[in-house]
Amino acid sequence: MAATSQILELSARDIARKVGNGDLSAVDVTTAFFDHIEATDGPIMAWQHLARDNALVHARGIDKAATRGTLAGVPVGVKDVIDTADMPTGYGSRVYDGFRPAWDAPCVTIARSAGGVVLGKTVSTEFAMMNPNKTRNPHNTAHTPGGSSSGSCAAVAAGHARLAFGTQTSGSVVRPASFCGVVGFKPTFGLLNRTAVKVLCDNLDTLGIITRDVRDAAWCTAAIADNPGFVVEEAMSKPTVGVFRTSRWDQAEASSQQAVEATAELLSNAGATVKEIPVPDWFDEIFNLQDAIMGWEVTQSLAYERKHLSPQLGVATRQMMHDKSLTTIDEYMDARRRLPEIRNRFEALIEGFDALITPSAPGEAPEGMPTGDPLFNRAWTVLHGPCLNVPAIIGPKGLPVGVQVVGRRYDDRRTLAVAAAVEDHWSQKRGKA
Numbered sequence: 001m002a003a004t005s006q007i008l009e010l011s012a013r014d015i016a017r018k019v020g021n022g023d024l025s026a027v028d029v030t031t032a033f034f035d036h037i038e039a040t041d042g043p044i045m046a047w048q049h050l051a052r053d054n055a056l057v058h059a060r061g062i063d064k065a066a067t068r069g070t071l072a073g074v075p076v077g078v079k080d081v082i083d084t085a086d087m088p089t090g091y092g093s094r095v096y097d098g099f100r101p102a103w104d105a106p107c108v109t110i111a112r113s114a115g116g117v118v119l120g121k122t123v124s125t126e127f128a129m130m131n132p133n134k135t136r137n138p139h140n141t142a143h144t145p146g147g148s149s150s151g152s153c154a155a156v157a158a159g160h161a162r163l164a165f166g167t168q169t170s171g172s173v174v175r176p177a178s179f180c181g182v183v184g185f186k187p188t189f190g191l192l193n194r195t196a197v198k199v200l201c202d203n204l205d206t207l208g209i210i211t212r213d214v215r216d217a218a219w220c221t222a223a224i225a226d227n228p229g230f231v232v233e234e235a236m237s238k239p240t241v242g243v244f245r246t247s248r249w250d251q252a253e254a255s256s257q258q259a260v261e262a263t264a265e266l267l268s269n270a271g272a273t274v275k276e277i278p279v280p281d282w283f284d285e286i287f288n289l290q291d292a293i294m295g296w297e298v299t300q301s302l303a304y305e306r307k308h309l310s311p312q313l314g315v316a317t318r319q320m321m322h323d324k325s326l327t328t329i330d331e332y333m334d335a336r337r338r339l340p341e342i343r344n345r346f347e348a349l350i351e352g353f354d355a356l357i358t359p360s361a362p363g364e365a366p367e368g369m370p371t372g373d374p375l376f377n378r379a380w381t382v383l384h385g386p387c388l389n390v391p392a393i394i395g396p397k398g399l400p401v402g403v404q405v406v407g408r409r410y411d412d413r414r415t416l417a418v419a420a421a422v423e424d425h426w427s428q429k430r431g432k433a
Helices: 004-008 012-020 026-040 052-064 106-113 150-157 174-180 214-225 254-269 281-301 303-312 315-324 329-349 378-383 412-432
Strands: 047-050 075-079 117-122 163-168 183-186 206-211 240-243 273-276 355-359 387-394 400-406
Touching: 004 026, 012 026, 012 214, 026 047, 026 052, 026 075, 026 117, 047 150, 052 117, 075 150, 106 117, 106 163, 106 214, 117 150, 150 163, 150 174, 150 206, 174 183, 174 387, 174 400, 183 214, 183 412, 206 214, 214 387, 214 412, 240 254, 254 273, 254 355, 254 387, 254 400, 254 412, 281 303, 281 315, 281 329, 281 378, 303 315, 329 378, 355 412, 387 412, 400 412
Parallel strands: 075 117, 075 163, 240 273, 240 355
Antiparallel strands: 047 117, 163 206, 183 206, 183 387, 355 400, 387 400
16 A cells, blocks of 8 residues: 555556556545545635545445546546536535535546546535635635635645646636646637536636646546547647737736746747737727626526525625626627637737747735636637646745646647646746755
8 A cells, every 4th residue: 555645746647547557546545635635624625525435435446447547546526516416516505505416417427437536526606606615725724715616726736636627717717726826727618518517608618627737637638528639748849939918917916927927938948939929909809708798698597596596695696697687688699799700810819829828817816715806817718719827936925826828729739738838847947946
């Protein structure tokens, strides 16, 4: 039996390989991670529900199986807006406390079929909106972990899981990943199946992957997408990278600006081609289009909750539902008509670049429980391309600040390969510090 401390140092890839070839048992891995959760989750509160007995039953089945799967033994957390038949799914809200769907979401079924061991449900904000829940930032529990994938990012940051599912409609994977110092990957819209995920906005909701490092994110994405072509073993050598400050650069804190500038310098010094991409006049329109899409669709998606459950919902949820309900059908349809052209314009803008770097969040995680501002994420979500946070620096408050790597639609592997290069250069810099 491997020592618990050794198991907790392993990447998702290492766990899968060792369990897959019989060098490590899934039961030992599962036990080590549950023991770690029990010892450390008290002040963090990343988990809404833990299922130790069920997880160990599944782990024993993996150890007995002749073929153990791509994610063999990998500990998995499932955001509590994703349906599970054997665990409650509360959608981050007290009004659904104890609700038990009759099915597992496809992403859960696929993860388990690939050998992943689901440890439990991670905390979400209410309906994956802005009303904060109980989770705290593992780096400083006086600060928010971000949202809405609060528990998933905190759990991975605290070493509780090697893969956690999140969802992003505005910035709910990338922003909390930056605040918690982990990799949060939002793939191209529709790449990962999001059936049986609580619908907030049908044209924006995207299933995300949260891990400790970029190669794990690529590995896990490949497993869930059933496409080994997403695996990234080697970082892209000397990529062509655009520095894109967006139209909101002046709203970024100095630490977030520094993360982008320092990343550009690291890449350039390593031989990458790094060029500034001027922000076009039309870019700011994207925010209005995202408002219109989200406004109309949130109002439709939460029609039942608005009509029957509103008094029992959180203040921020009620306010957001009210604000979104002011969107008109004309605004929505105009946005639907405009977005294909805007997406094509953006892809023309970045022609010749392997990826962009841009802020992941305004800065360090704010003090208190507000989940933070998605202003550096909304555009990329509505453009439907891949984007991910890569941990970069530690800000003046001692909290992580990441840099966001953004690619073009359906070019997820290239985006991940550039992100792996960014990660490698930051790792080398920290190693020399």
